[in-house]
Amino acid sequence: xxxxxxxxxxxxxxxxxxxxxxxxxxLFLIFLGFWLLFTLFPLYFxxxxxxxxxxxxxxxxxxxxxxxxxxxxxxxxxxxxxxxxALVDSFIIAxxxxxxxxxxxxxxxxxxxxxxxxxGGENMAFWMLSNRMxxxxxxxxxxxxxxxxTPWGTDSHISLIILYLVFNLPLATWLMMVFFRDxxxxxxxxxYLDGWKPLRAFVKVTLPLVLPGMISVAMLCWIFAWNExxxxxxxxxxxxxxxxxxxxxxxxxxxTLWNLQMAFSLIAMIPPVVLFIVLRxxxxxxxSLGVVKG
Amino acid sequence: MANITIEGLCKGWDFPVIDDLSVEIEExxxxxxxxxxxxxxxxxxxxxxxxxxxxxxxxxLGEREVTHLPPYRRRVAMTFESYALYPHLTVFxxxxxxxxxxxxxxxxxxxxxxxxxxxxxxxxLLDRKPGQVSGGQKQRTALGRTLVADPExxxxxxxxxHLDAKIRQDLxxxxxxxxxxxxxxxxxxxxxxxxxxxxxxxxxVMGNGGKLVQIGSARELFERPKxxxxxxxxxxxxxxxxxxxxxxxxxxxxxxxxxxxxxxxLSPQQSQRLNGGAKRRIVLGLRPQHVRPADELRGRxxxxxxxxxxxxxxGSNGIxxxxxxxxTITGLTHPERHFEPGQDLRLAIDTExxxxxxxxxxxxxxxxPRWQG
Ligand SMILES: Nc1ncnc2c1ncn2[C@@H]1O[C@H](COP(=O)(O)OP(=O)(O)OP(=O)(O)O)[C@@H](O)[C@H]1O
Ligand SMILES: [Mg+2]
Numbered sequence: 001x002x003x004x005x006x007x008x009x010x011x012x013x014x015x016x017x018x019x020x021x022x023x024x025x026x027l028f029l030i031f032l033g034f035w036l037l038f039t040l041f042p043l044y045f046x047x048x049x050x051x052x053x054x055x056x057x058x059x060x061x062x063x064x065x066x067x068x069x070x071x072x073x074x075x076x077x078x079x080x081x082x083x084x085x086a087l088v089d090s091f092i093i094a095x096x097x098x099x100x101x102x103x104x105x106x107x108x109x110x111x112x113x114x115x116x117x118x119x120g121g122e123n124m125a126f127w128m129l130s131n132r133m134x135x136x137x138x139x140x141x142x143x144x145x146x147x148x149x150t151p152w153g154t155d156s157h158i159s160l161i162i163l164y165l166v167f168n169l170p171l172a173t174w175l176m177m178v179f180f181r182d183x184x185x186x187x188x189x190x191x192y193l194d195g196w197k198p199l200r201a202f203v204k205v206t207l208p209l210v211l212p213g214m215i216s217v218a219m220l221c222w223i224f225a226w227n228e229x230x231x232x233x234x235x236x237x238x239x240x241x242x243x244x245x246x247x248x249x250x251x252x253x254x255x256t257l258w259n260l261q262m263a264f265s266l267i268a269m270i271p272p273v274v275l276f277i278v279l280r281x282x283x284x285x286x287x288s289l290g291v292v293k294g
Numbered sequence: 295m296a297n298i299t300i301e302g303l304c305k306g307w308d309f310p311v312i313d314d315l316s317v318e319i320e321e322x323x324x325x326x327x328x329x330x331x332x333x334x335x336x337x338x339x340x341x342x343x344x345x346x347x348x349x350x351x352x353x354x355l356g357e358r359e360v361t362h363l364p365p366y367r368r369r370v371a372m373t374f375e376s377y378a379l380y381p382h383l384t385v386f387x388x389x390x391x392x393x394x395x396x397x398x399x400x401x402x403x404x405x406x407x408x409x410x411x412x413x414x415x416x417x418x419l420l421d422r423k424p425g426q427v428s429g430g431q432k433q434r435t436a437l438g439r440t441l442v443a444d445p446e447x448x449x450x451x452x453x454x455x456h457l458d459a460k461i462r463q464d465l466x467x468x469x470x471x472x473x474x475x476x477x478x479x480x481x482x483x484x485x486x487x488x489x490x491x492x493x494x495x496x497x498x499v500m501g502n503g504g505k506l507v508q509i510g511s512a513r514e515l516f517e518r519p520k521x522x523x524x525x526x527x528x529x530x531x532x533x534x535x536x537x538x539x540x541x542x543x544x545x546x547x548x549x550x551x552x553x554x555x556x557x558x559x560l561s562p563q564q565s566q567r568l569n570g571g572a573k574r575r576i577v578l579g580l581r582p583q584h585v586r587p588a589d590e591l592r593g594r595x596x597x598x599x600x601x602x603x604x605x606x607x608x609g610s611n612g613i614x615x616x617x618x619x620x621x622t623i624t625g626l627t628h629p630e631r632h633f634e635p636g637q638d639l640r641l642a643i644d645t646e647x648x649x650x651x652x653x654x655x656x657x658x659x660x661x662x663p664r665w666q667g
Binding site for chain 2: 195196200209
């Protein structure tokens with residue numbers, strides 16, 4: 001008898017707990033819903049603004065759906081032909097910088113992971129990373145004069161490709177170090193004993209194992225370089241223009257062509273979004289760390 | 295095809311691990327290294343493989359000095375305790391790695407990998423990744439990768455420790471006949487003393503101080519251990535080690551257990567070897583196989599009274615753990631017999647087979663001190 005009562009009580013308790021959990025879950029979902037609205041709304045507003053007429057963007061009462069659709073905006077942004085070449089310039093700079101960051105960051109990361117003592121140890125690696133912690137503005141002017149004295153000047157692809165290493169190389173080095181550390185050294189040793197020379201062993205064994213991580217690092221570097229504005233604004237402008245410094249040019253005196261600006265921004269979003277979609281499969285594994293255990 | 299010659303090898307980190315170790319292993323010899331955990335067995339193999347650099351000493355494969363050669367120039371194949379399988383490659387690609395590194399043609403690779411996989415009974419797993427096979431299958435994959443390599447030296451670091459008893463037995467038998475292994479010098483590390491005694495042409499027992507305490511055939515090590523350490527390390531159940539004092543009475547020697555009533559008469563030969571030495575502190579080494587219930591063993595035995603503590607019936611023999619005169623002594627009996635805890639019984643001890651070690655140094659007092667055989 002007592003036992004049955006116990007079971008009955010346990011059941012009600014279990015039911016109560018389940019009830020409570022369900023409530024918590026609903027609350028959480030509601031919260032997530034709000035969060036989603038909050039983050040997606042700017043994107044939405046940007047997208048519809050890109051299709052509005054110039055007049056409609058300046059109404060005191062904003063509209064949340066275009067009264068009239070103006071897809072011509074997307075052609076209009078290229079009325080200035082250098083606007084298209086700006087996208088190309090940005091692409092060259094972002095890609096060049098990413099490749100260089102990956103190459104140098106992998107080499108350095110490997111050294112920190114495998115030969116910590118010879119490479120200066122954890123402190124050295126952390127010091128490199130700490131280079132990302134100062135406000136970039138602090139080095140804006142000195143960097144300008146520094147690059148101004150190089151043969152290629154400031155207004156060139158190469159200047160920004162190299163300059164962005166200041167930010168991307170520490171990140172790439174640190175992350176690659178973490179990924180290389182996750183690859184047991186014994187795997188490379190086994191490869192040596194199989195008869196592979198060090199470089200071949202690296203390519204055959206280590207590289208495939210850090211590749212997902214490497215792709216994630218590439219994405220982070222690429223997006224930073226693609227979106228950088230502060231330095232680009234000061235460094236380049238006539239021979240080379242990045243798309244980020246084109247965006248403010250849609251403001252003329254007191255008037256801003258919001259529709260064109262948003263249309264151009266939307267176009268500038270396409271390359272990173274496409275990259276993300278294509279590389280997502282590898283990225284997610286890379287960012288969830290502990291890449292290759294097993 | 296080559297001998298391994300190791301001369302005065304030293305290696306240490308914050309403390310010496312391998313210290314002035316010298317040994318020569320013949321081509322075709324199966325040399326087993328046993329020793330307690332953390333003593334430096336793996337370090338020795340890694341030194342020979344070139345994965346660690348020696349602090350001092352020389353390593354020769356045949357006539358060729360390899361002490362300072364990188365691993366990929368040494369033609370050495372090794373299994374790792376952790377297997378070190380390539381997680382992104384299939385079992386087939388893992389096993390074929392040494393062949394691919396040496397640019398063998400596709401047909402040869404296919405043939406050799408298949409043969410080895412069949413031997414190790416993993417031929418149905420060749421397309422799987424290491425993450426999709428069991429621990430024992432991983433170990434066999436690692437062994438397979440080593441066996442296909444066709445090296446001058448095999449270094450096997452506990453290659454079959456994680457397999458079930460039956461496969462282990464099978465592979466042990468294979469090791470006896472496997473031509474790959476019998477052609478070249480093999481260094482084999484194991485914790486399993488049966489494996490060591492069964493496989494080793496010679497066995498080296500590694501002890502504290504980073505040396506091989508004794509090297510010899512299985513029989514030699516088992517019957518004439520030069521140190522208590524060796525005797526304790528080989529044999530199952532472990533040898534009884536009884537701290538004792540030598541006493542002389544009417545011209546013959548007795549070993550008396552310290553603080554206990556146990557007293558064993560030594561044979562005249564043993565007394566002669568000990569050369570008097572009364573009052574000397576010793577450790578009496580008594581293998582369980584030489585301690586039996588009195589009704590089972592007859593002859594040149596001393597008999598003592600004892601009481602059963604624990605009786606374990608294993609498959610092929612029974613183990614009796616007894617108290618005799620305040621000392622715990624392990625002995626063997628027939629598995630079909632039965633004893634109750636607390637039961638009195640008379641034990642017979644084959645005193646001819648006694649080992650006597652110095653209490654301080656742990657060295658045998660009956661064997662000639664012939665070091666580094
Ligand atoms: N890279 C290293 N740095 C510092 N100490 C090390 C290093 N490698 C090994 N040692 C030490 O050397 C000693 C011997 O290690 P080793 O791995 O050779 O032992 P082992 O005999 O193989 O043990 P086990 O039977 O447990 O595998 C250990 O005390 C270990 O801590
Ligand atoms: Mg070991």
